[in-house]
Amino acid sequence: MKRVWLTMVAAALLLPAGAMAADPAAALAEVRAFREAHAAEIVAELVEWLSLPNVATNVEDIERNAEMLKAMMERRGIRTEILPTGGGRPVVYGELAAPGATTTLLIYGHYDGQSVDPGQWHSQPFEPVLRRGVAGEWTTIPFPGASGKFEDDWRIFARSASDDKSPMVALLAALDALRAAGREPRVNLKFFFEGEEEQGSPHLEEFIEREKERLAADLIITADGPVHQSGRPTIFFGNRGIMALEITVYGPTENLHSGHYGNWAPNPAMRLAQLLATMKDAGGRVTVAGFYDDAVPLTEEEKKAIAAIPPVEARVQERFGIAEPEGGGRRLEEMIALPSLNVRGLRSGYVGAEATTIIPRTATAAIDVRLVKGNDHQRMFEKIAAHIRRQGWTVLDREPTAEERRQHGRLVKVEKLDGYNAVRTPLGLPMAAALARAVERATGGAVVRLPTLGGSGPLHYFDALGLPSVGVPIVNYDNNQHGPDENLRLGNFFQGIDIFASMFLWE
Numbered sequence: 307m308k309r310v311w312l313t314m315v316a317a318a319l320l321l322p323a324g325a326m327a328a329d330p331a332a333a334l335a336e337v338r339a340f341r342e343a344h345a346a347e348i349v350a351e352l353v354e355w356l357s358l359p360n361v362a363t364n365v366e367d368i369e370r371n372a373e374m375l376k377a378m379m380e381r382r383g384i385r386t387e388i389l390p391t392g393g394g395r396p397v398v399y400g401e402l403a404a405p406g407a408t409t410t411l412l413i414y415g416h417y418d419g420q421s422v423d424p425g426q427w428h429s430q431p432f433e434p435v436l437r438r439g440v441a442g443e444w445t446t447i448p449f450p451g452a453s454g455k456f457e458d459d460w461r462i463f464a465r466s467a468s469d470d471k472s473p474m475v476a477l478l479a480a481l482d483a484l485r486a487a488g489r490e491p492r493v494n495l496k497f498f499f500e501g502e503e504e505q506g507s508p509h510l511e512e513f514i515e516r517e518k519e520r521l522a523a524d525l526i527i528t529a530d531g532p533v534h535q536s537g538r539p540t541i542f543f544g545n546r547g548i549m550a551l552e553i554t555v556y557g558p559t560e561n562l563h564s565g566h567y568g569n570w571a572p573n574p575a576m577r578l579a580q581l582l583a584t585m586k587d588a589g590g591r592v593t594v595a596g597f598y599d600d601a602v603p604l605t606e607e608e609k610k611a612i613a614a615i616p617p618v619e620a621r622v623q624e625r626f627g628i629a630e631p632e633g634g635g636r637r638l639e640e641m642i643a644l645p646s647l648n649v650r651g652l653r654s655g656y657v658g659a660e661a662t663t664i665i666p667r668t669a670t671a672a673i674d675v676r677l678v679k680g681n682d683h684q685r686m687f688e689k690i691a692a693h694i695r696r697q698g699w700t701v702l703d704r705e706p707t708a709e710e711r712r713q714h715g716r717l718v719k720v721e722k723l724d725g726y727n728a729v730r731t732p733l734g735l736p737m738a739a740a741l742a743r744a745v746e747r748a749t750g751g752a753v754v755r756l757p758t759l760g761g762s763g764p765l766h767y768f769d770a771l772g773l774p775s776v777g778v779p780i781v782n783y784d785n786n787q788h789g790p791d792e793n794l795r796l797g798n799f800f801q802g803i804d805i806f807a808s809m810f811l812w813e
Contacts, residue, residue, distance in 0.1 A: 330811045334748060336487035337807045341479060341800060345359050346452045348482075348803070349462070349796070351378070352475045353449070356434045360471075362418035362504040365394045371417050372396050372501055375474070382481050384497065389517070391509040395501035399520070402481075402495040409737075409812060412493040412773070414521035414765070415474050415530055416503035419466040422582040426790035427463075434464035437793075441625070441784070458797025461782075467794040468785035473529035474499060476780060476799060480806035491810035496523055500764075501528075506550075506724035507764035514592040514770050525737045526768050526775040527809075528573035531761050532783040533798065534754040535618040535638070539745045539805065541738065541753055542777040546642070546732030547677035548762040549686050553694070554670045555581065556711055561655075561664040574669040575654035577716070584673060584697055585647060585690075590632025592647045594693040602680035604643055607733050608757040612639045615754050625784060642760035645686070646676045676762060683725030690718050727766045730758055731774045740812060745778065749801060778804060 341348060355374060359367045372388050375398045379386040384400040391397060395418065399569060422431040429435045429446070437444040438460050450456060466472075477497075484490065498521065500507065514521065533540040557574035558567075586592055604612070619638055623631065633641045654669035656662055675686055695701055700714040711717060731738070733755060742753050765775045780802030781787075782795035 330747060330808065330813065333356060333484065333487050333489050333811060334804060334808055337480070337483040337804055340483040341803050344482075345456050345800070346450060346454060347599070348475070348479045349449065349456065351479075352472060353434045353462070353464075353797075355471055355475065356462070356467060357432055358452040359432045359454070360417060360419040360466055361421050362395070362502055363421065368395045368418055368501045372398050374415055375499060378475075378478055380495065382478055384495075386497075389513075391502065391513050393502055393505075393509045395505075395509075397501065397513060398497070398499040399493075400497040402491065402497075404491045404494050404756060407492055407494045409525075410496060410523040411809075411812075412496045412498055412521060412526045412771075413477065413530045414498045414500070414526060414768075415477075415774075416470050416500040417466075417474065418501045418504050419469070419502050420788045422465050423790065425774075428518050428791055429463055431465040431792075434462050434467065437461050437463060439786050448614060455734075456796050458795070458800070460550045460796050461793040462796065463791055463793045465792055467792050468532070468781035469787035469792065470503075470530045472794050473780055473802060476682075477529065477806050478803040479803045480810060483803060484807050484810060489549060489811065491812075492813040493810065494523075495810070498520065503764060505719075506548075507726065507767065508724065510764050511767040511770070514767050518771060521771055523686060523771070523773060525741075526765065526771070528763060528765060528775065528777045529780065529806075530763055531759050531777055531779040532781050532785060532787070533779050534615065535622050535783045536754060537783075538616070538751055538754045539749040539801075540756060540779055541742055541760040542664055542756040542776075542779065543733055543735075543738065544679065544728060544758040544775075545761060545763040545765060545777065546645075546758060547681065547683060547726050547766060548726035549675045549677060549683040549725035551673050551675075551687060551690065552670055552719075552721045552723065553578065553581070553673065554668055556706060556717045556719075557667050557669075559667060559708070559711060561667055564663045564665050567665055568777045571665050573665050575666055578652075578654070578669040578671055581694065581697060581699070581718070585693065589634055592645070594647070594689050595696075596689050597647070597686075600680040600682065600685070601678050602644075602730070604640075605733075608643075611733055611755045611757060612637060615639060615756075639756065641686060642676075643678060643758055644683055645678050647690075648674050648676070668765050676760070677725075677728045678758065679728050679730040683726060685728055687722045687725070693719060696719060709775050726762075726764055728758070728762075729765045729769070729775055731776060733757065735776070737774070739778060740776065741809065744808040744812065745805050748804040778805065778809065 386400040555574040555578040651672040655666035699716045
C-alpha cells in the first residue's frame, strides 16, 4: 500500500499548474479526504522515521536521519541537499519553486532529538507505540491497517514524536494532499531542517552567515513547539532565548563518614541548596540583581492579544497537579513574557537503594535561564555570577586546585554551557495576518496569537537575514517533549496537515 501511495504522489508532481481550482475551501475539503483515506500510510512514514534513533550527541545517527529526511523530501519533488556544518550534524535544505509566486517562505525545523533514559520510559524510545486513554492510564493498541481508522485522541509515543519530526512529516503530507487535489503551492518554499538544535545550535550562526544568499526569503516560519494550552490553533510571534550553566560547590576532598565528621565538615549539598535559595523569593520572583531590567515589556497590542486568549491556568493546574503556581495570580502568558530561572537538575552523593551515610565531596546544580527580548545571554550569566560572589563565594570557571580548596571556605565553579537570545516579531506584521487567515481557514476556529512561546529556539540567529519570524505549531501542549514518554496526539498531527496545506495556498 505504501508503494501505491507514493506512486500517486509521484504522479501528482506531473499535474499542470493550471489544474489548480479557484476555491481554497474546496481544496481543503479534498485535502482532508486525502489524508483520511491515506492516514495509515502517512502515519507509517512517521513511525518509520521515529524508529531511527536521533539523539543529538550521536553524529552517526544524525547523519542517517539526514539521509532519510532527504529521501522523503526528494520523493515530493523538492530539490534537496545535505549541507555540512562545523559540527558534523548537517542541515537538510530543500527548495520548491511555485511558478509566478512572489512570496517565499523559509520553513525551519529540527530533526535531532533530546537524550533518552530508557529506564524512565514505559516503552522503548525508538520503538514507536500507539496508545489510547488518558494520562496515567494509557493502553497500548496495534496500529490500524490500511483500512483502519485512527482516533484523534490516540497518541504515538516515541522520542521526537512531537519535537520535532511530526511537523516535518505533516508538511510533506500536506504537499501530497494538495497535489492529489490538483493543487500546487502558491508560494515558493525553502525548507531548513537542522540537526543540532538540541545541542544549542552551536554552528547555526556561522552557517546562516555563510549561506545568506541561498536562504533569502520573505518570512521565516518555524513548525517547532506546541499549540496553546487551550488547544486552539496557535501562531506565536517570538520565542525565548536560553542560557545554561552549572554550579558546583566543593566540600572535603573525599567523601567522609557522616557520623565521624557530621556537624564539623561542611556539606556541599546543603551549602548548594542554601545558595540556590538566595536566587528566588517565596513567590518565585528571581532575586538576582538586574535580572528583569533588560526585558522589553509587552506592548499594548500584545497585552490585548493575551487578554483575548481563553484562560487556561485552572486547567493546567489540574492537568499537572499544581496547587500553588508562582507569579502571584498573573496569567501564564504574562509569566512566559518574563525571563525565568529554573533548576533543571541536582547531583550530590547517593539516594534510594544506593544511599550511604557520607558527606559528599561535591554538589552540582544544572540551571537554565529562559531569556526574553532585550536580554543578552552573556550579560545574564555575568549577573548570576555576580550574585553568587555577593553571597560570599569565591567563583572559579574551572576545577579548583588542592591549595584553593584549602584556602577558600566557600568555593564554587560556575560554568556557562551555551546560550542564545530571544526574538519577538511585532503582532501587526502584514504577512502574519495572511498566515492567521490560512490557519483559521483550515481549522474553522479563531487563532491564538501568542506574543512569545515559552520554549526556546535559535531563530535569533536568523536575524542576520533581516527577516521576520513567526511560529505555526501543531503538536499537543502535553506532549512530554524532552522527557520520558514523549508523545503526539494524532488529532493535532492530522489537523497540522490541513494547516500546512492551507498555508501553502497563501492568499
